[in-house]
Amino acid sequence: MSNISNVPQVKEIKNIKNESNTVKTFIFDWKLDSKSDYPLPGQFMMIWNFEDEKPMSLSLIDPIKEQIGFSIKKVGEFSTNIHTLKKGDKLGLRGPYGRGFELIGSNILVIGGGIGMAPISAFVDFALERGVKVDVITASQTLHEILFRERLQKAGAGVLSCTDDGTCGFKGFATDRLKALLQENSYDLIVSCGPELMMKAVLDLADQYQIPCQLALERWMKCALGLCGQCCVDDTGWRVCVEGPVFWGHELKLITEFGKYRRDSSGTPTSF
Numbered sequence: 421m422s423n424i425s426n427v428p429q430v431k432e433i434k435n436i437k438n439e440s441n442t443v444k445t446f447i448f449d450w451k452l453d454s455k456s457d458y459p460l461p462g463q464f465m466m467i468w469n470f471e472d473e474k475p476m477s478l479s480l481i482d483p484i485k486e487q488i489g490f491s492i493k494k495v496g497e498f499s500t501n502i503h504t505l506k507k508g509d510k511l512g513l514r515g516p517y518g519r520g521f522e523l524i525g526s527n528i529l530v531i532g533g534g535i536g537m538a539p540i541s542a543f544v545d546f547a548l549e550r551g552v553k554v555d556v557i558t559a560s561q562t563l564h565e566i567l568f569r570e571r572l573q574k575a576g577a578g579v580l581s582c583t584d585d586g587t588c589g590f591k592g593f594a595t596d597r598l599k600a601l602l603q604e605n606s607y608d609l610i611v612s613c614g615p616e617l618m619m620k621a622v623l624d625l626a627d628q629y630q631i632p633c634q635l636a637l638e639r640w641m642k643c644a645l646g647l648c649g650q651c652c653v654d655d656t657g658w659r660v661c662v663e664g665p666v667f668w669g670h671e672l673k674l675i676t677e678f679g680k681y682r683r684d685s686s687g688t689p690t691s692f
């Protein structure tokens with residue numbers, strides 16, 4: 421169980437890695453008394469730039485080097501501001517929050533679409549360190565947006581790249597690659613994070629092949645403490661910041677909005 425800090429801890433950025441044209445990883449020293457206190461892959465933290473605060477999942481959890489990291493895609497005002505920061509600048513971090521991925525079995529398959537590869541990469545490290553065989557589908561629109569291919573290959577995962585335009589690896593959607601893979605191999609567990617329509621298709625395939633499946637949901641968050649209700653999902657009322665963001669397949673089937681819509685900051689449903 422990880423130590424939770426509900427008050428932002430102001431930390432210096434120790435290192436910054438350029439992962440793609442639009443994604444950078446921000447690394448922080450994170451010293452804890454016990455290795456078992458480190459966050460679990462799939463958990464997230466709230467990042468505060470002293471003006472605004474947003475949830476970010478951990479893409480690096482390294483109890484040996486005593487470091488954690490967040491891979492952030494430049495998409496809006498907040499992330500654009502974060503991308504201007506340099507080594508030595510500071511951010512506030514609170515958390516970690518939510519339910520992370522659970523590791524079962526000895527042969528697993530993980531699928532990350534776009535920036536969904538952030539929590540997936542931390543989970544791959546976690547599984548490999550525990551002697552589990554891992555195949556990874558890393559999917560993006562094009563070659564320059566493929567994330568963590570070399571890092572995960574070096575760590576010992578079987579990495580299959582997949583791009584919409586065919587500039588790297590398989591040409592097509594991650595779920596097409598997944599379909600082909602499931603015809604040839606058997607897995608004990610499927611784990612995925614990425615665009616929700618992709619994850620809905622992953623869930624349907626996992627069901628078809630009767631493989632347990634865990635997916636990480638993304639919803640608008642404000643408090644991350646289970647108090648404001650901003651991240652509640654229909655019809656269960658589960659708070660993604662507390663009961664999620666990782667859910668098992670059988671739980672996702674009870675979330676009627678899964679693969680259909682999500683709520684914006686005002687709570688208005690927006691279709692996928």
Ligand code: FES
Binds near residue numbers: 645650652659
């Ligand atoms: S973000 Fe407030 S309840 Fe989840």
